[in-house]
Amino acid sequence: MQIATWNVNSLKVRLPQLLDWLSRDPVDVVCLQETKLVDAKFPIDALAQAGYAAAYSGQPTYNGVAILTRRETVGEPSDVAIGNPLLEDPQQRLISATVAGVRVISAYFPNGQSVDSDKYVYKLGWIDRLLEWLQPQLADGAPLALLGDFNIAPEDRDVHDPAAWAGQVLVSEPERERFRALEALGLVDAFRLFEQPEKFYTWWDYRQMAFRRNMGLRIDHILVTGALRGRVRECRIEREMRKREQPSDHAPVVVRID
């Protein structure tokens, strides 16, 4: 089974690329972020034609998350939950569902804008509430995967120019502390389970020809519980998706598990 995450930066714009990708590589579960679609405009019909069911939660203009499941292999998402009950939040950033015995969470962490911004305070609080909400879910050791755009580069090796980024939003110590707090709950960064090439990132700015120059950050992640860790066979970043015409600024990340 393959589980993927992709910040699409508008599902309306990226739908043809998503369908083309899934037709070539029929990933079983796809977590999406930044769909930027109200629920009434979610492309359920086009996805159904491609063989996928969907759980989704959107709003106008901003945010929006979804979980797609390939009907033929993993069926429909069950026990769908939207948001975090510990946080009253109009921003649609979190959706969970059970798929093939795995609790799957698609998360779009706040960006934070800058460390002196109100949005940064919101980001840290959002993650703190996420930690509180996750802790009891992880207690029973059941298989769970937290996937999404974390908007955190956990270590300097996840940053193309650590000196230039030092202390800034996405790499600041309070954000990295919270990433480590997720790991302390028993979650493991699937990408780091394997030997990986250096300078592998998941996001590149649209400006400055950043992708061509590989000026990127690794901020999209797949974290798995101990119950899944031993089943993970591969974790890869689909860099090819960033090379396409009219790409998302994020590349998908995929895990293959037994």
Place this chain on the structure above:
DNA sequence: ATGGCCCGTAGAACGGGA
């Protein structure tokens, strides 16, 4: 050089992204 580009909502610029 503190912007560059892309997206949605607009129906011109602007907020937001990272």
